[in-house]
Amino acid sequence: MNSSQFPKSHVILSIVLGLSLCWFVIAKFSGDPDDDRFTTETVLLDLPTVDEINRQALLPGAATASQNPAPTPRAVTNTTTKKVSVAPGDNLALLFKKHGLSPQELHRLVTTEPLGSRLKEIFPGHELRFTVDDANTLVKLEYSPGPLEVLEFTRVGDGYEGVEVVAEPERVTAYKHATIDHSMFIASQRAGLDDSLTMRLAQIFQWDIDFVLDIRAGDEFYVLFEELYLVDRFIGYGKILAAEFINQGDSYRAVLYTDTKLDESYYDPSGHSMRKAFLRAPLSFTRISSNFNLRRTHPLWKRTMPHRGIDYVAPRGTPILAAGSGKILKATRSQANGNFVVIRHGEQFVTKYLHLSKFARGVRSNARVEQGQTIGYVGATGWATAPHLHYEFLVNGVHRNPRTVKLPDADPVPESEIDRFSQLSIPRLALLDNYKQQIQLALGQ
Numbered sequence: 001m002n003s004s005q006f007p008k009s010h011v012i013l014s015i016v017l018g019l020s021l022c023w024f025v026i027a028k029f030s031g032d033p034d035d036d037r038f039t040t041e042t043v044l045l046d047l048p049t050v051d052e053i054n055r056q057a058l059l060p061g062a063a064t065a066s067q068n069p070a071p072t073p074r075a076v077t078n079t080t081t082k083k084v085s086v087a088p089g090d091n092l093a094l095l096f097k098k099h100g101l102s103p104q105e106l107h108r109l110v111t112t113e114p115l116g117s118r119l120k121e122i123f124p125g126h127e128l129r130f131t132v133d134d135a136n137t138l139v140k141l142e143y144s145p146g147p148l149e150v151l152e153f154t155r156v157g158d159g160y161e162g163v164e165v166v167a168e169p170e171r172v173t174a175y176k177h178a179t180i181d182h183s184m185f186i187a188s189q190r191a192g193l194d195d196s197l198t199m200r201l202a203q204i205f206q207w208d209i210d211f212v213l214d215i216r217a218g219d220e221f222y223v224l225f226e227e228l229y230l231v232d233r234f235i236g237y238g239k240i241l242a243a244e245f246i247n248q249g250d251s252y253r254a255v256l257y258t259d260t261k262l263d264e265s266y267y268d269p270s271g272h273s274m275r276k277a278f279l280r281a282p283l284s285f286t287r288i289s290s291n292f293n294l295r296r297t298h299p300l301w302k303r304t305m306p307h308r309g310i311d312y313v314a315p316r317g318t319p320i321l322a323a324g325s326g327k328i329l330k331a332t333r334s335q336a337n338g339n340f341v342v343i344r345h346g347e348q349f350v351t352k353y354l355h356l357s358k359f360a361r362g363v364r365s366n367a368r369v370e371q372g373q374t375i376g377y378v379g380a381t382g383w384a385t386a387p388h389l390h391y392e393f394l395v396n397g398v399h400r401n402p403r404t405v406k407l408p409d410a411d412p413v414p415e416s417e418i419d420r421f422s423q424l425s426i427p428r429l430a431l432l433d434n435y436k437q438q439i440q441l442a443l444g445q
């Protein structure tokens with residue numbers, strides 16, 4: 001390894017180590033000539049604190065003697081490391097107090113550029129490691145915001161120097177297969193799949209399959225995904241690399257492709273996007289209470305009152321997502337609609353979202369929104385008796401049924417990248433097929 005690859009802090013640490021060694025050797029042989037069992041190893045093990053080194057290095061000897069009693073050079077400075085798991089209700093000030101560390105110390109740490117401010121993100125479950133010397137001076141603070149990341153703050157003089165250490169997990173390819181009897185989540189759990197992964201699987205196929213309404217007994221899926229390990233310990237799931245979902249006898253296949261701009265998306269084997277330019281339903285709903293019907297007879301008023309959208313029932317507060325990317329035309333309130341949002345998507349398409357309990361932050365006229373961005377929350381404002389979203393989809397100014405309208409495709413793999421796409425996707429799909437054959441053999445199909 002080339003020394004120029006060392007992070008700055010390592011260089012500083014080496015300088016500090018070098019300094020301490022000089023000081024230590026001088027102190028050792030001038031003050032305590034009897035001790036001849038001196039080796040490099042013991043120096044490294046019994047390092048004085050960085051604080052002491054700095055005091056020693058910065059203060060001239062004469063001044064030291066007159067100002068303070070000179071710190072007796074100690075052959076052994078013990079440091080203690082305490083591991084602290086952040087509990088609910090904890091904050092840094094509280095934890096510092098608990099460990100007898102001063103608010104000034106905390107202030108120095110959180111104002112350490114550029115990483116100090118990240119200490120304010122501590123959250124229950126995160127881990128902190130305090131290393132203090134005999135005098136309870138903080139020598140090092142390590143903070144792990146996640147299983148792969150450690151922020152290390154090492155004392156340098158009166159301040160700290162922070163470095164970020166990110167571990168690269170080992171990625172192991174894994175496979176699962178499940179056959180659904182009635183619930184996709186139950187089938188997935190039985191197959192040993194985590195709910196978050198099942199959710200991501202459903203998101204890949206959401207444009208082709210409605211996971212609330214279309215799932216039937218006998219539907220099945222095969223999924224190729226990554227498991228992440230750190231020092232042989234399972235720490236979570238990585239990406240879904242490829243998957244096949246068989247819904248009511250129809251097979252849908254998807255493969256992950258990272259394009260040359262490093263955007264990741266799922267495509268079918270021929271390079272068409274799995275996504276459409278619009279979400280079929282702009283929220284996670286429990287049922288439909290009223291369908292699109294232009295000739296509906298109103299139950300109370302007994303006359304034809306068209307229902308130009310779909311009413312999706314969901315608990316109050318459920319996030320409502322922009323069905324497609326576009327520009328907000330209106331985010332306002334009326335007596336009938338309650339809080340509502342209208343989005344224009346290019347020249348042809350407009351979507352409307354009614355009865356919101358409230359708008360999401362930043363949602364206002366002329367704001368740009370991306371597909372899947374939260375624009376508001378389910379409520380029952382306006383003429384609504386229970387929490388639901390009334391959703392409308394207009395093509396060239398004409399109301400269409402959001403459940404059945406043909407949605408435009410998202411962009412396919414660019415022509416210029418088709419060869420690259422094939423090179424990356426063919427092995428993944430082959431692995432998925434190989435696995436599928438083994439399963440079918442095992443099941444005697």
Ligand SMILES: [Zn+2]
Binds near residue numbers: 290310311390391
């Ligand atoms: Zn409605």
